Amino acid sequence: MTDQTSNNQSKSSSIAIVGAGVCGLGIAWRLVQAGRTVEVFDKGEAGRGATWASAGMLASGVEAEPGEQALLALNLTARRLWPGFVRELEAASGIDLGYRDEGILSVAPTRDDAEQLRFTYEFQLGLGLDLQWLTGAEARRLEPHLRAGIAGAVFSAADHQVDNRQLAMALKAAFLRAGGILHENREVTGLDMEAGRVRGVWVGEERHGAEAVVLAAGPWTGELSWVPEAARAPVRPVKGQVLTLGMDPQAPLLTHVLWAPKIYLVPRRDGRLLVGATVEEKGFDETLTAGGVYELLDAAWRPLPAIEELPILETCVGFRPTSRDDAPILGASAVEGLILATGHHRNGILLAPVTADAIARLLLSGEIMPEARDFGPDRFARGKLADAV
Amino acid sequence: MSDSLIIADKKFTSRLLLGTSGYPNRQVMLDALEAGAPEIVTVSVRRISLEGYAESMVDLLEGKYHLLPNTAGCETQRDAVLTAQLAREALQTNWVKLELIGDRETLYPDGEQLVRAAEELVADGFVVMPYCGDDPIVCQKLIDAGCAAVMPLGAPIGSGMGICNPYNISLICARSPVPVILDAGVGTASDAALAMELGCSAVLLNTAVAKSRDPVRMAGAMRHAVEGGYQARRAGRIPKRSYAEASSPQLGLIGT
Numbered sequence: 203m204t205d206q207t208s209n210n211q212s213k214s215s216s217i218a219i220v221g222a223g224v225c226g227l228g229i230a231w232r233l234v235q236a237g238r239t240v241e242v243f244d245k246g247e248a249g250r251g252a253t254w255a256s257a258g259m260l261a262s263g264v265e266a267e268p269g270e271q272a273l274l275a276l277n278l279t280a281r282r283l284w285p286g287f288v289r290e291l292e293a294a295s296g297i298d299l300g301y302r303d304e305g306i307l308s309v310a311p312t313r314d315d316a317e318q319l320r321f322t323y324e325f326q327l328g329l330g331l332d333l334q335w336l337t338g339a340e341a342r343r344l345e346p347h348l349r350a351g352i353a354g355a356v357f358s359a360a361d362h363q364v365d366n367r368q369l370a371m372a373l374k375a376a377f378l379r380a381g382g383i384l385h386e387n388r389e390v391t392g393l394d395m396e397a398g399r400v401r402g403v404w405v406g407e408e409r410h411g412a413e414a415v416v417l418a419a420g421p422w423t424g425e426l427s428w429v430p431e432a433a434r435a436p437v438r439p440v441k442g443q444v445l446t447l448g449m450d451p452q453a454p455l456l457t458h459v460l461w462a463p464k465i466y467l468v469p470r471r472d473g474r475l476l477v478g479a480t481v482e483e484k485g486f487d488e489t490l491t492a493g494g495v496y497e498l499l500d501a502a503w504r505p506l507p508a509i510e511e512l513p514i515l516e517t518c519v520g521f522r523p524t525s526r527d528d529a530p531i532l533g534a535s536a537v538e539g540l541i542l543a544t545g546h547h548r549n550g551i552l553l554a555p556v557t558a559d560a561i562a563r564l565l566l567s568g569e570i571m572p573e574a575r576d577f578g579p580d581r582f583a584r585g586k587l588a589d590a591v
Numbered sequence: 592m593s594d595s596l597i598i599a600d601k602k603f604t605s606r607l608l609l610g611t612s613g614y615p616n617r618q619v620m621l622d623a624l625e626a627g628a629p630e631i632v633t634v635s636v637r638r639i640s641l642e643g644y645a646e647s648m649v650d651l652l653e654g655k656y657h658l659l660p661n662t663a664g665c666e667t668q669r670d671a672v673l674t675a676q677l678a679r680e681a682l683q684t685n686w687v688k689l690e691l692i693g694d695r696e697t698l699y700p701d702g703e704q705l706v707r708a709a710e711e712l713v714a715d716g717f718v719v720m721p722y723c724g725d726d727p728i729v730c731q732k733l734i735d736a737g738c739a740a741v742m743p744l745g746a747p748i749g750s751g752m753g754i755c756n757p758y759n760i761s762l763i764c765a766r767s768p769v770p771v772i773l774d775a776g777v778g779t780a781s782d783a784a785l786a787m788e789l790g791c792s793a794v795l796l797n798t799a800v801a802k803s804r805d806p807v808r809m810a811g812a813m814r815h816a817v818e819g820g821y822q823a824r825r826a827g828r829i830p831k832r833s834y835a836e837a838s839s840p841q842l843g844l845i846g847t
Contacts, residue, residue: 267615268804325804424645438646483639483648526646527618547616 216241217565218403218412220390220426222248224366224551225543226418227373228558231294234380236566241410242382243403245389245422249370252420252550255444255520257468257476258300258366259459260284260552263331263358264308272576273529274329277549279573280556281360287555288364294379297372300365300471308461309341309348309355311504315463316353323356333358347455347508363459363468366551373554392428393540400539404428414565416541420523421486423544433535436582437545439486439521442479443494446516447509449473455508465501467509474515477502488519522547526582532560533570533578541565542579596793598770599686599718599739605630606787607817608659608772609810610797611648612638619806621651627800627810632656633688635663636674641681649682659720661688666701668708675712687712688742688795689721698748702729706736713737722774725759727766740769742795745786746776749798753782757789764790780809780816787820788828 216239219226227248230240242248262277288301310316326333336344338352378384385405392404393415402411417423421439449455451473460467468476480494495517502509525531525545530553535542543561546553560574570578595602609629614620624632634648643649652658660678665671668691675687691708693701700723712719718739723729725743733741743763746752753776754760764771770792777783777796786794794817803809 268806269615269619434645436646438644485640485642485644485647487640524617526616526621526651528616 215239216410216412217414217416218243218390218410219416219418220244220403221251221418221420221422221544222374222384222386223251223253223418223420224249224370224373224554225420225546225557226416227370227377228554229416229418229543229561230382231373231377231380232558232562233565234377234382236562238566240377240382241385241412242377243385243388243390243405243410245387247386248374248384249367251422252521252523252546253366253370255442255479255518256366256551257444257466257478258364258369258551259306259361259466259468260363261306261358261361261459262549262552263326263333263361264306264356264461265548266326266329266331268325270528271329273527273549276529276556276573276577277552280549280553281362283555283559284362284364284552291369291372291376294376295372297368297375299372300368301362302364302471303362304458305357305359306361306459306461307336307341307344307355307357309505310353311349311351311462313353318463319354319356331358332360345456345458345460347506349505349507352505361459364551365470369551369554390426390428393430393537395430395537398538400537412539414539414541416543416561416565417535418543420544420546420550421521423523423542430537430540433537433540433542433579435531435535435542435544435579436526437531438483438524440524440547441482441484441487442520442522443482443490443498444476444478444518444520445495445498445514446518447475447477447512448515449475449512455506455512460505462501462505465498465505467502467506475509475512477509479520486521490517490519523550530557530577531579532557532574533564535579596770598720603630603657603793605814606793606821607783607814608633608793608795609800609813610795611635611652612797613801614806615801617646617651620801623800623806623810624652624656626807627814630657631659633659633661633795633797636660636678636681637662637664641678653682657686658682658684659686659688660684661722662690664692665690666692668704668711671704671708672711672715675717676715679717685716686718687720689719691721700724700744702726705729706732709733709736709738720772725756725763727759727763730763730767730771734767734769738769740772740792741767742772742774744775745773745782748775750776751778751799752776753778754785754789757785760786760791761789764792777813780812783813783816784820784823787817788824790824793817 219242222244230242233240262281310319334357336355341355342348390403394402423437456469524547528547531545560571607629608631610633662671662674691705720740722742730741745754772793773786773791774795777799783794800809
């Protein structure tokens, strides 16, 4: 049983992780693999936070934006890890992750859109990304249901996708199989501190000893009142509304992930078609709105009019864990023993494996992975981006 | 100093106003604001929460900048008035940039409803700064309604086409007793400089900075362009001529 009230060394040598999304569970799995005792706490069910509402796109190429060159390097490292990570996790969990490698097609429905797409494409080529410009006709050969008159498209063969919910279930299974302890519906309510360093966490009246605590609470990171001021991370929730449509899996409308202005469409093998997502600065407002749904359907219909025949299977409101510079916050906080792994914004699924490796290595050997060096919590104290141009 | 921009008795040193949407991320936005050094920044009331939670837009900007709420996305007089009142309550400011859109494709202002909404808001005690077309008559009516400034467009929002009708902008500037702030259409620094040379008191822009390849650098460029254009206007441009006139004396050259 996990109720630890004593403070002896053997019991406090465990590690507590706050948040059972893909980042928390990924770190937890790596640590139990290395023989550590790990307890994961979540205020709800595992994988039901930001992970649940995401689309599972592993888009490091088409997503690159100005001022984010350091993040691009981390994203590309993450992308390289994925194929091996899928094989390892599927074997360890027995769960199919729904990994698909057809690539991402970004289309411009109008000439104005094409000008914008080319502007972005040229910027991304300049970063050394492997992207291909396609005519509308070439894009339609890849995706025959695209509307006629597409003014241009960009294809990124190396950007793949995974089923985010399967991923969470697989990480949970692998973690439990390896001997990890998962506390669902158990909200951490306090840190146990001694002489300025972390000695465990409190869940109500119950103390769980730990030599280190990893904060992987996603969008909720910023509102945990028990986190000491010195360890506060600049993370806010960014609301997204997402729809799931149903395609015939035998004759899907789409096989590649499709991007168009203000929209992405992600086809799953089982026929689900994810349509997302709005980007709203509304705090934790959980309302599904007419305007949000309209915006999604309108933006999806423009490149792919055939969606109007599809049933709506699910609507979902989620929150991205967004740091001030949209990059993750990985590493030791100013409070000894309190580690941060949060703020992944739109890239939580893509970055889950590299986050797991970086934080596990930090806890096991004290080493900071070179790729993670620019993403420590202290960068905000300096008030500047690590890669400021 | 007389070089201040004065709106409703409030003095501002900077003649560049910046918007806060569409940046690659918040850190880039903060750095761009620092480089552009505006005093007034606009926030879209309908698109963001005004609750001021940690890391929210209001939390990051309040106290550092004069927050000017706008009514972006409103399409009726009633909508715009309610939005302005909401912003007044949440942000404790009676200033509003009044946007009343007549058509989603062009985002052109609805002149008729704009004038009526402006009258209603002025009567309610607001400092009203309306985003309007480059029509001198609509601008005159807005001024008559008691607006503290008028904000004619150079070109459609986000189009980056610059100032499509410089003649209208200069005509509006020549006639207006209140500050004229060019709003929308600026694509690059020369557009902002031209607005100032035409006689505008200030320039408000967003997309040209936020969507450029290097928003921080572009914000700095806009700051210099606005300042340059303003000084050039004050210095007075020379008349244009059809033929060259050498700037050095032509008499007394060696060998003559």
